[in-house]
Amino acid sequence: MKTTVNNIASENVTSFVINEDMLNEKKAMKYISKPNMVAAINDICAAIKGLNSLFSPQEYTEANSKKELFDAYHRFYIIYTDLRDAAIEARHREEEKREREERRRQAEIEKNTKELIKPAQPLKSEEEVKEASKANKKAKADKAPKKEKKASVEGEKKSAPRVGDAEARLSTYSAELAEKEALVANAEEFAKLSKEDAKAIRHRIASLKRKIERANKALGTK
Structure with a gap:
């Protein structure tokens, strides 16, 4: 029996097949030949190398006993699954980060769009335009300190850890x-x-x- 798993240590996703018979001592010792056991060990070591380029395992050959080959495969299986799980978790964290950033970007675009696209206003007389300009300047002057305070508060909120x-x-x-x-x-x-x-x-x-x-x-x- 074999189970397919994914190695996602990089963007180039490759597949690796765990030989579950090599995890069953009775089956391995009785039914798997030494050449096939050595081949299984080489395959899992290659998968580990793909997850960690610094991995440098001991070399196993047909000169080793079946028990040594079985034990070696089990050790490499534990190393492989630990590295694979860590890679999957890191990938998920990166995907969640990108999704949060995209949601913030879309919200900012929507906000800016609403501010730019305003309903058409009826034409005003010259006197009304002058009065509106004076009122607008006064309002901006009054709001300036409030905006600085608001920006400071929002900066503190954004710096808080998620x-x-x-x-x-x-x-x-x-x-x-x-x-x-x-x-x-x-x-x-x-x-x-x-x-x-x-x-x-x-x-x-x-x-x-x-x-x-x-x-x-x-x-x-x-």
Whole structure:
């Protein structure tokens, strides 16, 4: 059985296929030949390299035992999924930032358009024009200090950090972490899980803790 996942470390999205049989010790040891195990390791190392160009793994060959090849693939699987999840989260944050900036830009365009397009006014007499000009100058002079104060307040508002996204992520991650840790704490139920499922849960707990730490940093609580 194989599952397709996406590597989105860059704009050039490439596909990588995780060999789930290589995560099942019984299947790997019994049914997968050494050449195929080495090929699977080379594939996942190439995927990791795409996410982190500094990655420099130990070389594995058919001279290694099947157990060594199986253990190596599992270690590389954990490294790959950690890097992939971090890349996905970074991509989402960037997309959310672009969407917020686009909404602000559209709001500014709409505001400027409304100010420029005003309804036609009936013609006024020369005396009315003079009176209107005097009133307009006086109004501008009176509003000048208020505008400066308003600009200062708005500047302070814009400089305030946006914490809504980080709070939402923290709440979601904390709830899932509590659920996973409760399952691990229930020794009887946890013992019923397969070796692969147990490993996956422990890996997810470690990943959630890192995500929570990043969310806390975004909120400035740690």
